[in-house]
Amino acid sequence: MNIVCPGDRLSCIEEYESNENTFEDKNGIIRSTSIGKININKEEHTLEVQNASEIELPKTNDIIIGVVVSVISSMIIVSIEYVNNKHISSKIECVCSTRGLHKKTIAIVDDIITLKTIGYKNGTIHTSINDPEMGVLFTKCKKCGGEVITIRDGIKCINCTWMDERKLSRNFGNMNFIKLN
Ligand SMILES: [Zn+2]
DSSP states (O other): OOEEOTTOEEEETTTOEEOTTEEEOTTSEEEESSSEEEEEETTTTEEEEEEHHHHTOOOTTOEEEEEEEEEETTEEEEEEEEETTEEOOSOOEEEEEOTTOOOSOSOOTTOEEEEEEEEEETTEEEEEOOSTTOEEEEOBOTTTOOBEEEETTEEEETTTOOEEOOOBOTTTTOOTTOOOO
16 A cells, blocks of 8 residues: 555645655656655755665565455455564554455455455555465454354354354464464
8 A cells, every 4th residue: 555666656746745655756846766655854854765774574475464454345454563473563454455355245344354465556555365264263253342253154143142153263262472462
């Protein structure tokens, strides 16, 4: 989402002065010189790109653990908290296509989910949920927010008995030691 690649258009010189890891092209467009995250300083009207190496950007086949922030028709957006079990402080998001998964509900907002990075496209980190290890690690009942247990290939609320489904990770329920926010 907020990841840029070399050459990406960031802004124009009327709006911001270019700073670290950026350059102005001959048309007055500020562009990125590296993969990273845009930092905007509104007071000083400057703009820079924080290097990927400084923000621990996930690489292909890295394992991500994060929190679902948005669910759209055929994709979910996840705020990354851990890359290969290492906590990262920068707020980076990734997307995961859920097309072709035959479930009504893949995940809901605030679920904790694990995903595998498959690459970058258009400045976005793309991930996959298809492997058995990938999927929801922690969720709550959509109706009452109660605790759920797995039942056959779905989940059931132990409070209100609401039955639901998710794309569960094989490790669902084994991640209680991770505390997010
Ligand atoms: Zn419930």
